[in-house]
Amino acid sequence: MRIAHFSDLHYGAATLEEADRCFGAAIDRAIAEGVEAAVISGDATDHGLDLHEPATRRLCAQVRRLADHCPVLMLQGTFSHEPPGTLAVFGLLGARHPVYVAERIEQVVLMEDGRWLSSTGWRFDLVPAGARALLTCVPTINKAVVAATVGAVEAPQAVGEHLALLLRGFALTNRRARARGVPTIAVSHGTVFGSVSEHGVPMAGFDHEFSTGVLFSAETQAVMLGHIHRHQRWEQEVPEGRQCIAYAGSIGRFHFGEHGDKGFLLWEVTPDGAACELVPTPARRTIDIVFEGRPDLEALREAAASHGIDGAHVRVRWTVADEDRHAVDRAAIARLLAGAAHTKLEGRIVPIVRARAPGISQLTSLADKVQRWADLTGVEPTCVLDCLEALVERAPAEIAEQLLSGSAETHELEPGGPGQQDEVRGR
Known part of the structure; x- marks a missing residue:
C-alpha cells in the first residue's frame, strides 16, 4: 500500500x-x-x-x-x-x-x-x-x-x-x-x-x-x-x-x-x-543573526545580503550590559531588514551585579564601614572620610555657606591660597 x-x-x-x-x-x-x-x-x-x-x-x-x-x-x-x-x-x-x-x-x-x-x-x-x-x-x-x-x-x-x-x-x-x-x-x-x-x-x-x-x-x-x-x-x-x-x-x-x-x-x-x-513542503525560511554584544549595523547589512532575507523570517539576537540597553537602534535594524517577511528582535540585558562587602554589617561606626567599602572597591577613601567628618561635626547651613563663599575650611586645611580653596571646592 x-x-x-x-x-x-x-x-x-x-x-x-x-x-x-x-x-x-x-x-x-x-x-x-x-x-x-x-x-x-x-x-x-x-x-x-x-x-x-x-x-x-x-x-x-x-x-x-x-x-x-x-x-x-x-x-x-x-x-x-x-x-x-x-x-x-x-x-x-x-x-x-x-x-x-x-x-x-x-x-x-x-x-x-x-x-x-x-x-x-x-x-x-x-x-x-x-x-x-x-x-x-x-x-x-x-x-x-x-x-x-x-x-x-x-x-x-x-x-x-x-x-x-x-x-x-x-x-x-x-x-x-x-x-x-x-x-x-x-x-x-x-x-x-x-x-x-x-x-x-x-x-x-x-x-x-x-x-x-x-x-x-x-x-x-x-x-x-x-x-x-x-x-x-x-x-x-x-x-x-x-x-x-x-x-x-x-x-x-x-x-x-x-x-x-x-x-x-x-x-x-x-x-x-x-x-x-x-x-x-514549502515551509517558511528562518534566519538567525546573533551578536555577542551590541548589534553591528554594518555586520548586519553584510549578513542580510549573504543570506538573502527577502521573504524570510529573521530573528536578530544580541546581549548587552544594562547601561548599554538604550544604545541599540531597533529602528535602524528594522530598516535594514525591511525585505524580510517577519522580523523578531530579541535583546538580552545583562544586569549590573553589585557585590556586597562581607562583614560590613558587623562594623560599628560609619567611618569604618566606608573604609571597608573603599578597600573592597579600590577607592581612595580620604576625601570621602573628610566629607563624612564635616557632616558629623558641622551644621548643614554652615557647610553650604562655606562652599558658596569659596572659603571653606577643614581641620586638615588652613585658610590660605587659591590652591587650597580649589581643593575644598572639589571635595
Missing part, C-alpha cells in the same frame, strides 16, 4: 498561515502520488479550537479534501495541543471516504471497500476477512492516570514498562495478518529515547515512552510516529522482512532555529517490509 503520513499540523490562530500553506501543498502532492490511505499521527491542532475560528474551518476543509481522495485515520496527540474530544468532529465530515479518529489503544483494519473497522477490545484476536491493512493505534498516554495509580515517582518507569508489554502483546495479531498477506502498521504519538528534537537536542531521559526495541517488538512493518518535529528514521532487517520506524516531523516550520526539511512521509508498505521518503 502507498500511504501518506502527516503529523504535527498545529493549526491555530498564530500558526494558521504556515500550517495551511504547507498542509495544502502536502495534500496536493499526496493526491498526485495516488496514495491509498492517509494517516495524521497527532497534534493536528496547536491548542483547543472553537468551531467558529478560521483555523478550525481551514483544517476541516483540508481534511475533507484529503478524505475525498482516500480513507483517513487521525490519532489523538498531546492533550495540551488536542484536548480530549477535539478530533471527534472530523469523523462527521461526510467526505467520499471515512475519517476514523483513534482516541484509545486499539487496532483498526482498513477494509477492501474503504471502511475502517475497529477492534472491540485493545486488539483483534483474528484478522477480519477482507482486510487491506492492519493498523495498531497507541495514542498519547495520560501519565497523570498512571501517576495516580503507581505514584508520581514511579510513573515514568511504569509508563515505559506497560507500553513495552502492550506492544509485545500486539505481535501475535500482526504475525497472523502478515501470514495472510496484510500489511501491518503501528501509529503512535510520543518520544523515542535517543531521538533528536527539531533544535538538535538528543531526547535522553527516563520519562520518554518508547525505545526502538520496544517499537520493533510489535512486529509491524511500519511504525508511523508523531510528536517530534524533526524527521528521522530507524530501520532493521529481520527474517520476516524490513521494519522501519519514522517521525514525519512537523508539516511546517513553526519556530526559529529548527533544523532539517519539513514535509510529510510517503510510505510503501507490504507484508514483507516498509520504506518511506520525506516529501518537503
